[in-house]
Amino acid sequence: MEIKKQIADKYLKTYMVEKDPGSAALIAFPTSTDEVVAFIKDANARKQPTITIGSQTGLTSATYPINNAWLLSLEKMNKIISLDEQTLTLTVQAGVTLFQIRDYLANTPYFYAPDPGNKNASVGGNASTNAGGMRAIKYGVTRDNIRGYDVVLANGDLIHVGSLNKKDATAYDLKDLFIGAEGTLGVITELQLKLTPRPAFEKSVILGFNSLDGVSDAIFEVVKSPVQPVALELLEESGIHYSEQFIQKKMPEVHGEAFLLATVADNAADGLAFQLEAIQALGKKAGAIEARELSEDEASEMWAIRDNILNGIVSRGDWKMYDPVVPNHLFTDLVKEAKRLGDKYHVQTGFFGHAGDGNIHICILRSDQDDETWEQIKHDYENDLFPYVAKQGGLLSAEHGIGLEKKAYLPYFKDDAYMAVLKSIKQAMDPNNILNPGKMFN
Amino acid sequence: MEIKKQIADKYLKTYMVEKDPGSAALIAFPTSTDEVVAFIKDANARKQPTITIGSQTGLTSATYPINNAWLLSLEKMNKIISLDEQTLTLTVQAGVTLFQIRDYLANTPYFYAPDPGNKNASVGGNASTNAGGMRAIKYGVTRDNIRGYDVVLANGDLIHVGSLNKKDATAYDLKDLFIGAEGTLGVITELQLKLTPRPAFEKSVILGFNSLDGVSDAIFEVVKSPVQPVALELLEESGIHYSEQFIQKKMPEVHGEAFLLATVADNAADGLAFQLEAIQALGKKAGAIEARELSEDEASEMWAIRDNILNGIVSRGDWKMYDPVVPNHLFTDLVKEAKRLGDKYHVQTGFFGHAGDGNIHICILRSDQDDETWEQIKHDYENDLFPYVAKQGGLLSAEHGIGLEKKAYLPYFKDDAYMAVLKSIKQAMDPNNILNPGKMFN
Numbered sequence: 001m002e003i004k005k006q007i008a009d010k011y012l013k014t015y016m017v018e019k020d021p022g023s024a025a026l027i028a029f030p031t032s033t034d035e036v037v038a039f040i041k042d043a044n045a046r047k048q049p050t051i052t053i054g055s056q057t058g059l060t061s062a063t064y065p066i067n068n069a070w071l072l073s074l075e076k077m078n079k080i081i082s083l084d085e086q087t088l089t090l091t092v093q094a095g096v097t098l099f100q101i102r103d104y105l106a107n108t109p110y111f112y113a114p115d116p117g118n119k120n121a122s123v124g125g126n127a128s129t130n131a132g133g134m135r136a137i138k139y140g141v142t143r144d145n146i147r148g149y150d151v152v153l154a155n156g157d158l159i160h161v162g163s164l165n166k167k168d169a170t171a172y173d174l175k176d177l178f179i180g181a182e183g184t185l186g187v188i189t190e191l192q193l194k195l196t197p198r199p200a201f202e203k204s205v206i207l208g209f210n211s212l213d214g215v216s217d218a219i220f221e222v223v224k225s226p227v228q229p230v231a232l233e234l235l236e237e238s239g240i241h242y243s244e245q246f247i248q249k250k251m252p253e254v255h256g257e258a259f260l261l262a263t264v265a266d267n268a269a270d271g272l273a274f275q276l277e278a279i280q281a282l283g284k285k286a287g288a289i290e291a292r293e294l295s296e297d298e299a300s301e302m303w304a305i306r307d308n309i310l311n312g313i314v315s316r317g318d319w320k321m322y323d324p325v326v327p328n329h330l331f332t333d334l335v336k337e338a339k340r341l342g343d344k345y346h347v348q349t350g351f352f353g354h355a356g357d358g359n360i361h362i363c364i365l366r367s368d369q370d371d372e373t374w375e376q377i378k379h380d381y382e383n384d385l386f387p388y389v390a391k392q393g394g395l396l397s398a399e400h401g402i403g404l405e406k407k408a409y410l411p412y413f414k415d416d417a418y419m420a421v422l423k424s425i426k427q428a429m430d431p432n433n434i435l436n437p438g439k440m441f442n
Numbered sequence: 443m444e445i446k447k448q449i450a451d452k453y454l455k456t457y458m459v460e461k462d463p464g465s466a467a468l469i470a471f472p473t474s475t476d477e478v479v480a481f482i483k484d485a486n487a488r489k490q491p492t493i494t495i496g497s498q499t500g501l502t503s504a505t506y507p508i509n510n511a512w513l514l515s516l517e518k519m520n521k522i523i524s525l526d527e528q529t530l531t532l533t534v535q536a537g538v539t540l541f542q543i544r545d546y547l548a549n550t551p552y553f554y555a556p557d558p559g560n561k562n563a564s565v566g567g568n569a570s571t572n573a574g575g576m577r578a579i580k581y582g583v584t585r586d587n588i589r590g591y592d593v594v595l596a597n598g599d600l601i602h603v604g605s606l607n608k609k610d611a612t613a614y615d616l617k618d619l620f621i622g623a624e625g626t627l628g629v630i631t632e633l634q635l636k637l638t639p640r641p642a643f644e645k646s647v648i649l650g651f652n653s654l655d656g657v658s659d660a661i662f663e664v665v666k667s668p669v670q671p672v673a674l675e676l677l678e679e680s681g682i683h684y685s686e687q688f689i690q691k692k693m694p695e696v697h698g699e700a701f702l703l704a705t706v707a708d709n710a711a712d713g714l715a716f717q718l719e720a721i722q723a724l725g726k727k728a729g730a731i732e733a734r735e736l737s738e739d740e741a742s743e744m745w746a747i748r749d750n751i752l753n754g755i756v757s758r759g760d761w762k763m764y765d766p767v768v769p770n771h772l773f774t775d776l777v778k779e780a781k782r783l784g785d786k787y788h789v790q791t792g793f794f795g796h797a798g799d800g801n802i803h804i805c806i807l808r809s810d811q812d813d814e815t816w817e818q819i820k821h822d823y824e825n826d827l828f829p830y831v832a833k834q835g836g837l838l839s840a841e842h843g844i845g846l847e848k849k850a851y852l853p854y855f856k857d858d859a860y861m862a863v864l865k866s867i868k869q870a871m872d873p874n875n876i877l878n879p880g881k882m883f884n
Contacts, residue, residue, distance in 0.1 A: 130610070171882055176615045179615065180614065197668045226641055323611075358609075359607075359609050
């Protein structure tokens with residue numbers, strides 16, 4: 001196994017988040033689960049903090065090197081092992097990226113449903129953050145699309161968790177414990193992913209509203225109806241503005257100030273038609289001033305606007321992004337509150353996200369503030385935003401996780417008794433506290 | 443809170459499983475979560491084994507009184523608290539039964555999707571066993587239909603787990619840990635259930651095959667197709683025979699020796715038609731000698747046959763039921779092996795179950811064996827069956843759980859390293875071992 005003490009910067013910071021690289025004692029590049037087992041056994045014997053890293057595309061500094069840790073990079077564990085059509089399972093090493101999976105499945109009738117924004121992300125990283133994405137409204141999040149995996153425990157034991165079976169009442173559910181644990185309970189080395197048959201037909205619809213209020217009603221109507229869109233995304237003026245500037249193209253013309261972009265899919269043309277009509281009717285019932293199907297060209301233009309909102313925001317300078325989630329019907333209230341807080345602290349805001357899931361990405365943008373002021377603004381904004389989200393019954397993170405960035409805010413959402421359970425599980429499973437210590441909670 | 447030392451037999455044994463009632467020191471009937479908290483705090487201070495019981499409909503003796511335990515019956519926590527149409531959530535106390543939920547929702551456009559056989563079961567019990575049922579193929583198991591709940595920990599702390607949000611990357615997933623834990627990690631007192639909008643159209647199809655082999659191919663074709671039946675059930679000769687005798691009615695005439703009974707649902711009539719046609723075509727491709735839609739009358743007759751297989755078996759005398767699961771394509775192999783083992787040990791067998799999930803219920807029936815022989819046969823049958831299931835990548839229990847009945851067989855499925863994790867979690871969360879000790883594992 002290759003081990004280096006000279007560590008390239010790309011391994012020492014996560015994509016887009018930290019300014020400066022962290023520091024680590026060494027980096028190892030295993031190519032097999034056996035090598036991971038040996039490495040973790042050694043680390044545990046020495047009580048050596050160890051951080052598993054994938055593509056470093058996380059957004060919470062969950063894999064940022066601290067504690068002079070050993071880094072365990074899974075980037076060379078990048079093999080797609082097998083496609084099993086009998087159980088619709090794709091077995092991959094944890095370092096495989098979403099791009100690799102997409103390309104591999106391109107000529108099959110199946111796809112891997114989770115759709116997080118960054119396709120350079122490794123699937124092991126996706127599992128460790130329980131990544132979400134746009135298709136979660138229909139197909140669920142990463143958790144729902146993993147059948148099983150091999151995971152190396154803190155003591156170096158290797159266990160297989162989950163199975164290819166569709167039902168499981170055989171002892172505690174460990175499968176869902178390591179997923180979303182941000183590498184603090186074990187190292188996932190190989191995964192069995194659930195594949196989904198591709199629907200035969202797919203089409204997009206746009207709904208235009210005079211204000212965010214109508215958007216909220218429309219989301220509610222759609223979500224409680226039997227229509228199940230594949231995606232239901234919010235587009236509002238600030239986000240559209242940043243995206244248009246970035247791609248130097250105008251959004252297709254639709255009346256309104258706030259929009260819902262929906263994609264529906266079906267296996268029968270008539271079933272698709274039913275869903276398309278239903279979504280337009282539900283939108284109009286909720287006050288949409290325009291509701292129509294998009295042509296293929298328009299749909300690809302509209303999705304380009306959606307997909308480039310973050311690029312547009314990032315290209316303007318310093319920014320910070322949050323990913324709270326609230327129950328569906330409180331979604332637009334959250335957007336309005338986040339805007340109001342932006343005004344309060346004199347920062348511009350940009351929004352995009354998953355209206356159908358109640359999950360909005362809130363970005364605040366630095367203008368001409370000095371470093372100290374910008375730090376203070378972020379601190380104050382967060383200490384206004386997160387208690388509001390908690391009061392609404394929402395959560396600190398929908399899909400990016402906690403890492404270092406949000407751990408100070410976890411107590412707004414989880415009380416002492418709850419935190420005690422988390423800590424007792426961590427203590428039981430990693431008594432020497434070697435696996436990504438200091439992330440998520442202390 | 444009512445507490446009794448004279449305990450009626452119905453609390454001292456589970457439905458249909460044990461011959462003799464167990465014994466317990468007392469039984470308590472709380473009506474609120476606060477009363478449960480006080481009771482568990484007291485039990486923990488005394489290191490007193492405590493068993494939470496619901497409707498006693500379990501099939502694994504998971505709630506059978508041992509250790510001279512205190513019994514905590516939740517039958518008086520039987521209130522439906524609220525229906526929230528904004529989030530499609532039904533909040534109920536844990537003692538509420540599936541019958542209560544069905545009746546409560548009858549005049550709404552929503553339903554609670556899980557469909558375990560015994561509708562007298564309490565939803566708290568369903569959560570604690572992660573109960574499955576016929577609609578799991580489309581809507582998932584109990585786990586997938588619970589948004590959150592209140593749970594009293596072994597130390598008496600009350601925490602709320604889960605939320606009404608659709609995405610969650612906010613620290614470890616505790617929600618799925620208590621579900622299926624058979625009351626060994628906490629006492630679930632109040633639940634927030636996910637409701638599903640009722641589809642507009644529903645119809646059943648029957649596929650008849652010359653043998654079980656065709657059935658297997660048809661399951662495979664359907665499962666990997668984009669059609670998503672609500673139910674896909676196996677009917678084979680022995681099960682049909684017992685059911686027909688019990689209800690004194692013949693099954694509607696269909697050519698074949700083995701059958702798949704499928705229900706499909708859709709919101710558009712054309713979408714339904716597409717699914718109906720597709721299932722028939724896939725069945726024929728796999729060798730069905732008859733494939734047709736059922737009229738409403740025929741469907742209800744056919745489902746009556748399906749629903750009375752277990753009644754038919756039970757009415758004949760002593761029996762034992764197993765609920766293994768294997769990956770879909772190995773389903774009929776499992777049925778054949780279970781039949782072969784029946785022949786080997788000279789017992790009759792009866793089968794019913796969830797072909798679409800790979801989950802079969804295998805019943806063996808006692809004929810004229812004496813007690814000792816019957817015990818030996820069960821022991822031998824199990825020690826042949828379960829290693830076979832394990833070798834196929836299957837699981838010991840799909841939906842009934844482990845309890846006392848199956849705990850001896852868990853090591854066929856989970857190795858020492860895996861069991862060590864289960865035990866370390868139990869030890870961390872219940873250090874005095876008061877919650878249902880001795881069930882699932884020692």
